[in-house]
Amino acid sequence: MTSEQTTTFDLSASFKAYDVRGIVGESITAEIVEAVGAAFVDVLQLEGQTILVGGDMRPSSPEFSKAFADGAATRGANVELLDLISTDELYFACGLLNRAGATFTASHNPAGYNGIKMSKAGAVPISSETGLKDVQSLAEHYLSTGTIPAAGQRGQIGVRDVLKEYSEYLRKLVDLSGSRRLKVVVDAGNGMAGLTTPAVLGDALLPKLPFDIIPLYFELDGSFPNHPANPLEPENLRDLQAAVIEHGADIGLAFDGDADRCFVVDEKGEPVSPSAVTGMVARREIARAKAQGEATPTIIHNLLTSRAVAELVEHDGGRAVRTRVGHSFIKAVMAEEGAVFGGEHSAHFYFRDFWNADTGMLAAMHVLAALGEQDGPLSELGREYEPYVSSGEINSEVEDKPAAVERVRADFAGEDITIDTLDGSTFTANDGSYWFNLRPSNTEPFLRLNAEATDRATMERVRDRVLALVRA
Template sequence: MTSEQNKNFDLSASFKAYDVRGIVGESITAEIVEAVGAAFIDVLGLEGETVLVGGDMRPSSPEFSQAFANGAARRGANVQLLDLISTDELYYACGALNAAGATFTASHNPAEYNGIKMAKAGAQPISSESGLKEIQVLAEQYLNEGSIPAAAVRGQIGVRDVLRDYSEYLRQLVDLSGSRPLKIVVDAGNGMAGLTTPAVLGNKLLPALPFEIIPLYFELDGSFPNHPANPLEPENLRDLQAAVIKHGADIGLAFDGDADRCFVIDEKGEPVSPSAITGMVARREIARAQASGEETPVIIHNLLTSKAVPELVAKDGGRAVRTRVGHSFIKAVMAEEGAVFGGEHSAHFYFRDFWNADTGMLAAMHVLAALGEQDGPLSELGRQYEPYVSSGEINSEIDDKAGAVERVRLDFQNDDVEIDHMDGSTFSAKDGSWWFNLRPSNTEPFLRLNAEAKDLPTMEKIRDRVLALVRA
């Protein structure tokens, strides 16, 4: 680091609730990253310990990985550089090696962004409530003082590849060798799934599975030349949907930039909702846990997933636990409850066997196993898990979000409804025919609506009534 007079670093713009994200060259630079690496060691007490550092395919990731490693080594930690990794590869490494780590990624954000996701040993999440705030404060102090103090013994920096170990571990969790042959289109969006898919599902490192994989955008390119690596936006799924139809594929998989989320397309080119995937994987994980002697396996779902999920869990002999939205909440409740699996409406899927961390690849493998062990198409299989009709998430730009919610409450007060405030406001018809949730965004001027009903006319009627009130 260079010493300059009168620097006043404020990292609050890039330090979020769960990670660090900023624009390269502005709110995230090599100098800032080096200070964060040093603060990471000090706050977590890692002097003399091994820490793991990797990054995605963004052009700045190698430089940032090295800068973080330099800061960490200066404070006395031994660093293993993991090179190119998906975010769930970091979680695997932190769990399997019982070491803290960091990876450089901005997930699905545009090309000009980069960021840092950090984890404690055992892949425990780091958030603003569990060390991230302290890391920010100490990094700012080092930057404003113009230097990072040297530890008594500088740490060593080495290199380690975990891709094979990660791939072997996932294959142990879900045995796909007995599947019927499947034709799979995978859209990696020029992100990290372009590296992990051939390793896990292909024959690049391990024996071939009975799959024909048709690759879309496997070239690692952090400028995202084909489409943004955000499958949550429907327009980013169009190439995958067209390719599934063109090739007569059984299934399509779309990963986000750092490959920790996975979206599924059926053989007709139609999306299978993350709620349906949650139900499908939950059924498999409940059966597996029961087979090993667990009486009532716990499944976590956030309050925006379909009510089909808790219904299915109860029917299969599990216990469903409803949580707020957000991975730090899910991971905390997973740990508290000893849950076997957790799913979110945003296609984050969490596994006890994966240190309660989220992994898109493991969720995809469960779906492939469910599809491959029966003869029907995915559209039929998925329909079992989607008995209700959902609106998807609809954003309204509102200045007075509280006032808009109050208008809705007053309008619905004479209906036979229950309201809870676990995360925003959830209105549920007492006869079970519909529910909707209104959540204010913490970071944007949006009020978010999610609605679900027993049939399309009911869902549309509720959706339109709420939107008219919100946008009045």
């Protein structure tokens, strides 16, 4: 980037609260990425230091990785290119090596998208409040002036592979060698789990575990030819559910495109909710922390997880801390509280032993360990973690979101409830029979409803009543 320009660049369409995401060739290009790489080094004062850059299997990721590296090197940072990585591999490398880094991924977004997830040294998250806005502003400046000034000494660009170190590290955290034999179907959705699953759970790099892995869509293909790599949508779990039943498998695992989230289905092909997985992992992490001498281990959960999570944590002698939705909030509270584990309703799972970062693979390993150390099926094991009935997240397109929430408040004014506004508005029946949360989307004209009750009839009654008011 050396030409004289007078164009004013505005990157606000692609810079989000926690990352960068846009349409390739439009809101994210190699020229933009090079400027972002330079700005990343300047804002985090990384001149003379080494940063890490990788990317997922999207066709544009290699070009963007090189462009980011070029921008960073121009501003004096050394770069180690990690090549193809999952997002949690970036967090692992940033944590283990105590370096800042970036990976190119658009997670579960369609094939035409790409983006950048950035991390400070030690896998500390970067958000709009902690530097991302400054990176945006400086990148816009470099693009508008048409030049990135060269540092006194240009950085060197090299290559590093962290897949084996990552796999060995995860296996040290959860010992699966003593599990009973399990048949495991894994749907990688043509995403990065197609690379990490054989390395961590298979025998591609390490000794074989007592698992028969049945692969679905392990071929890395950023065009997602089989289904979108977004397991949060039920239709994207159908192939996994069918394969579990067809093969008589014990469990099914589905990962999103960059493999930082993991979804679980039982031997009947039924989804095991992320709240149940949170409870399952929390129980194991509390027991492990207590065995190491921690009196009251802390577990973080966002306010949309089932209330069964907090009840289980308290029952097991832990302390439950409720937070807002969003990975930068969870990571910050994890660090503040010294929490051992955190879980979200969206299947993001965070571990103190993973630098407070989220990793779908480590959560999957905990579920496999919990299943493999006892004889019962996953459907029975999962049932004890899901005593309540949930609506799931329901979106309503609403122009005036505050007015819709006010209609609900007015209608429930005569009820014996408590309302809190930690994130959106949460209405909780004081007799414990139900709760629901209404939360506006920051980026779309949606009001999101999550409801939970002690029985299906109550949940459906509350859900339908709230939706009628919201959509009135």
